[in-house]
Amino acid sequence: MKMSDEVKRVINNNFVHLATSSKDGKPNVVPIGLCRTISDHELLIVDVHFKKTRENLEENPQVAIAVEALEELKAYQLKGEAKIFSQGELYEKAFEIMKEQDKVREKRVSVWREKRPAMAERFEKLVERHHKLRPKAVVLVDVEEIYSTMR
Numbered sequence: 640m641k642m643s644d645e646v647k648r649v650i651n652n653n654f655v656h657l658a659t660s661s662k663d664g665k666p667n668v669v670p671i672g673l674c675r676t677i678s679d680h681e682l683l684i685v686d687v688h689f690k691k692t693r694e695n696l697e698e699n700p701q702v703a704i705a706v707e708a709l710e711e712l713k714a715y716q717l718k719g720e721a722k723i724f725s726q727g728e729l730y731e732k733a734f735e736i737m738k739e740q741d742k743v744r745e746k747r748v749s750v751w752r753e754k755r756p757a758m759a760e761r762f763e764k765l766v767e768r769h770h771k772l773r774p775k776a777v778v779l780v781d782v783e784e785i786y787s788t789m790r
């Protein structure tokens with residue numbers, strides 16, 4: 640299903656929540672910073688930390704994603720089918736997405752440095768740790784359903 644430019648923009652500029660479930664239906668939901676749209680109907684999520692999420696994806700490819708841009712009063716739920724790639728062209732995109740996210744973090748740190756220096760320091764340490772991480776895989780989601788959750 641085609642995502643509008645607005646849906647894509649909200650996904651590409653906010654944290655999303657990724658819900659998966661085991662084959663017997665036990666749900667799991669995690670926050671995700673590394674998520675970007677790559678076409679009108681596909682998005683890519685970088686797996687650096689997945690545990691239960693990865694197990695679930697291997698058992699059951701159906702996922703739901705929730706995302707909000709509250710300052711714009713926009714919120715969406717998307718559902719789709721996921722595929723895991725641990726190498727190849729799509730996997731290589733993980734590095735680009737991680738670099739982009741670094742820029743988002745740098746901006747946040749520079750704002751905090753003035754207003755909340757202790758927070759900036761903690762965050763910088765976290766970012767340093769993240770620089771040592773290698774993506775384990777990328778998860779391609781083919782979006783099949785889109786709902787606005789703003790009422």
Ligand SMILES: Cc1cc2nc3c(=O)[nH]c(=O)nc-3n(C[C@H](O)[C@H](O)[C@H](O)COP(=O)(O)O)c2cc1C
Nearest residue numbers: 669670671672673685686687688689690691692693
């Ligand atoms: C704000 C935030 C953003 C996160 N972004 C990602 C991400 O982009 N990729 C990732 O693999 N883990 C990310 N995580 C970690 C996952 O949310 C989660 O902790 C990890 O998948 C392990 O949980 P699980 O065992 O349920 O999969 C993020 C955590 C937080 C708090």
